[in-house]
Amino acid sequence: MQRVGVFVCWCGSNIAGTVDVQAVSEALKNEPGVVYSANYQYMCSQAGQEMIKAAVKEHRLTGIVVCSCSPRMHEATFRKTAAAAGLNPYMVEIANIREQCSWVHKDMMTGTEKAIILGKAAIAKVNLNAPLTPGESPVTKRALVIGGGIAGIQTALDIADAGFPVDIVEKQPTIGGKMAQLDKTFPTLDCAACILTPKMVDVAQNEKIRIFSYSEVTDVHGFVGNFDVKIKKKARYVKEDICTGCGACVEKCPMKKVPNEFNLGMDNRHAIYIPFAQAVPKVATIDPNACNMLKNGKCGVCAKVCAAGAIDYKQKDEIIEEKYGAIVVATGFNPISMDKFDEFAYSQSKDVITSLEFERLTNAAGPSAGKLLRPSDGKHPHTIVFVQCVGSRCAACAEKGKEYCSKICCMYTAKHAMLTRDKYPDTEVYVFYIDARTPGKNFDEFYRRAVEEYGVKYIKGMVGKVVPEGDKLKVQASDLIANKQLHIDADLVVLAAAIEPDKSARPLATMLTASMDTNDFFTEAHPKLRPVESPTAGVFLSGACQGPKDIPETVSQAGAAASKVIGLLAKDKLTGNPCVASSNELMCNGCSTCERVCPYGAITYIDKEFRMPDRTTKIRRVAVVNPAVCQGCGACTVACPSGAMDLNGFKNSQIMAEVDAICK
């Protein structure tokens, strides 16, 4: 029989406000096995922990029940306390009487009653607990960063700086991501390329960093410290190690009418191309959907002009297999499609553009060489209307937009408006907004400058409709403060499209078994205290894949993710989770059900010799769990028809004892 100690926490008034903690500790005193019961204001505090340690010694406790907050919050704390008192840390059980009791009940009577029941269940379980010892596994000292935008670049540089090798996998032909497409950056207005491209060069020159561009992660197996990853390096039909990036092939390529994705289709590129002048790696890529040679075997001009002999029309996709200790997701964002927002006439007029297209239009390396000209006729626009929150904060129309705030649009729209007024003072600039949200260092000052110094007309209200008529865009809008309808004849309309996670994020999350929220942003392990870790051990988050972020925030999160990776890779061995499944070989009939339901591939079958009572031997097929791969999800224990599978720390007998205690 265990000697159980019960410790009821008040959590200030969080628990004590709706649960009579004294009554709970009194009631639990008489439960089977309990030899000591007490309550205290903050069990997690130093004094509370000391109280537990003292009770373990004085009452020779073998099991501990803490009635407090969620185990996600402080289970680890109390396990450490138990260990310090000389107990096995897995002899601790938490009864969650805060999130699952005091916070959701208003009535002291019912709250107290439920807290007692939850305490009884935990006592019933701890009576059946057995000491568990975690295993150890080695750490592969190499990190994988998925995504080569500013988030991935910064993370990789910081990890490499600490001396660990890093691989960046980027699906585009070059790293750089969205930041490479931007013109200026707020609030300092320094040019994006001027601060990004040196970092890209640093990545290329860093001996610890390998770049797999034009590549995708196709398969991930394993677990923290020991991931096995397959990377598909798509055929670019150019030998990367030989190509010098001279661009002669691009110049001579006769296929010139391929929409240029780097300029968002506002101009054309060749079938063989280098996305932009500062691309890293600076290597040409052949677009197989546009190249005549690849489509019908006619052409071959690039191969003729290439002095280095780098063109290889026969190149095939290549699968690279590599081991990693840690994985950082930095898959970034995209503006949403404007298909469902055609009230703004995006599909009807070339002069209705998105903000990212506006960035390219004002970028010196963009399709109009930095001159702000209308895409339809190349004329200078004299009246520009910026529409904010297109698809953001769309609670009433969640089926077409996003409920969340995209966070970056207020600032970049202020930047666009300000730069336009600065370069072309004769241009009238209107910004329609719901709220101007500009918190951040020097951000609100920046927005005020746009309004006060640059005379941008900020109008609180939304645009209802844009009608292309002749060479004008008739903008119908409401001014909520003046309470009137406005009609503006605009030359250019710029839509601040909501941003959403990249489409590659969802399948990647499945591969990584990392969780996502309803908007497909990766979920962090704790929204406040563990913001750069995913709940899946060894998987970290960097940049906008976790939520909308501007550049300064992305860079700081990238650094934070890198430091977490460094902390992990610095260890030689990792302690595993002992709460894993194990199979009772005597009961297992080798049916394979558990193998089929295991999402981690942790179960295999072996043929094992058993000695029978009559001293003969018999060979039977039985399940074996790899404790290093098992995540303790329990799927197999439910599926096992003969009841041979059990989960350490959550044995069927323990769960049933809890249920019995609740139903008693």
Place this chain on the structure above:
Amino acid sequence: MKVSYFPGCTLKNKAKDLDAYAYRSAEALGVTLEEIENWQCCGGVFTTSQDEVATKLSSVRALKYAADREQPLVTVCSACHNVIKQTNHAMQTNKEFSAKVNRYMANDGGYNGEAEVYHYLEMLRDLVGFDKVKEAVKNTLKGKKIAAYYGCLLLRPSKVMGMDDPENPVIMEDLIRALGAEAVIFARRNECCGAYTSVESPETAKRNASAIVENAKAAGAEMIITACPLCKYNLVKNGADIPVVYFTEILAEALGVKEDTDGK
């Protein structure tokens, strides 16, 4: 398939062709429109005042008729559809209103919103299927550039009507494409035609109607289709110089049943 059919007053007068083409086209698609016996005016406008019960009773009777036969109730006219659908929604969600109405319905038996209301377009999309419509096309409208004009009543209030996105609808464009023609998208396709202002302030109706037609033409339309007799009236009356026809007419034409109805 048999459905209960509510034509509405305009379809028996000004908009006879909307009605006739609807009948024949449905037949060609294997749907029998069973006209509700002794149907009365839908009420004309769905008033938002909740004590206004009398004007909604005729709609409720039509709904009850369909519910008793366990048939979907199909409408064609945008205004009728709007009134009947909103009335049905009120019967389903507004207890006070439905209690009041049911005091008048004692002789007919009670009604609590059991009927399912479909606009003819929804019938084509959800009950028949645009792919089936496409298969049934005899005279493809290939090469024609047709703009769908929705007006105000067909889609709004969108949460109640539940037909399509009121800002970016696709249902009529999908029909146009199913019939082989090219759907022309234009910005003013869901703006008000001027509606009843044509009585009191004809200039307002003219301004709205002309802007709609001009916008459709600028987008490349050669023809405008609509589901609403009042929309058609306003567009034609205010000098539309491209044909404005009911969607059922191009449907009948494509299905090869237009000639049958022309003499009617």
